[in-house]
Amino acid sequence: MDIVLFGKPGAGKGTQAPKLAQALGVPTLATGDVLRAAVREGTRRGLEAKAYMDRGDLVPDEVILGIMQEALSAGDAARGSVLDGVVRTTPQAEGLERVLRGLGRKVDAVLVFDIDDEEIVRRLSGRTVCDTCQTPYTGRTAGEACTRPGCTGKLVRRKDDDPEAIRNRLAVYQRQTAPVLDWYRGNGARIAVVDAVGAPEEVTRRALGALDGKGGKGP
Numbered sequence: 749m750d751i752v753l754f755g756k757p758g759a760g761k762g763t764q765a766p767k768l769a770q771a772l773g774v775p776t777l778a779t780g781d782v783l784r785a786a787v788r789e790g791t792r793r794g795l796e797a798k799a800y801m802d803r804g805d806l807v808p809d810e811v812i813l814g815i816m817q818e819a820l821s822a823g824d825a826a827r828g829s830v831l832d833g834v835v836r837t838t839p840q841a842e843g844l845e846r847v848l849r850g851l852g853r854k855v856d857a858v859l860v861f862d863i864d865d866e867e868i869v870r871r872l873s874g875r876t877v878c879d880t881c882q883t884p885y886t887g888r889t890a891g892e893a894c895t896r897p898g899c900t901g902k903l904v905r906r907k908d909d910d911p912e913a914i915r916n917r918l919a920v921y922q923r924q925t926a927p928v929l930d931w932y933r934g935n936g937a938r939i940a941v942v943d944a945v946g947a948p949e950e951v952t953r954r955a956l957g958a959l960d961g962k963g964g965k966g967p
């Protein structure tokens with residue numbers, strides 16, 4: 749089973765991907781990790797990608813897809829995968845379909861972690877980090893003292909977690925992703941929308957239920 753994950757930044761996709769992968773008995777493939785591994789191992793495609801990176805250029809989609817193809821054919825991934833952050837644009841969705849078709853496979857489901865923008869702003873803007881020891885906190889206010897023994901640091905909010913920066917990232921996601929989901933719908937892919945608000949274990953349960961065709965909401 750090959751599953752593509754979608755979710756706004758802050759929807760908890762990174763937390764859910766390994767849990768789903770473990771439950772399904774397949775690995776998680778994330779573009780960044782797969783790319784770094786190919787470069788480290790010096791595969792033919794990895795060396796090709798490294799040449800672009802060394803020049804400070806973006807690695808083209810075709811090279812990334814070649815690397816994804818290598819990863820999808822190797823080890824446990826030959827039986828299926830949870831694809832996290834692999835598809836962000838329509839050309840990438842088309843490319844992935846081509847690669848999977850070449851392996852006699854297809855995207856079996858597109859899993860969308862659904863959450864309100866305001867809930868994400870609340871979640872992310874509630875994160876702070878100690879300016880000295882970098883310990884992350886949730887539910888504390890910027891300016892409070894770090895509570896790690898011996899640390900005299902103060903809690904600050906990362907610039908990325910500023911409400912305006914978050915809304916900006918959400919707008920980019922909306923602009924890029926909405927057309928990709930439309931493309932999948934048009935291609936008859938199964939799209940399962942999962943309520944991403946709740947305890948992580950609960951969200952995992954909902955996601956697995958949606959993949960089984962139970963629970964979850966329709967497209």
Ligand SMILES: [Zn+2]
Nearest residue numbers: 878881894899
């Ligand atoms: Zn500290």
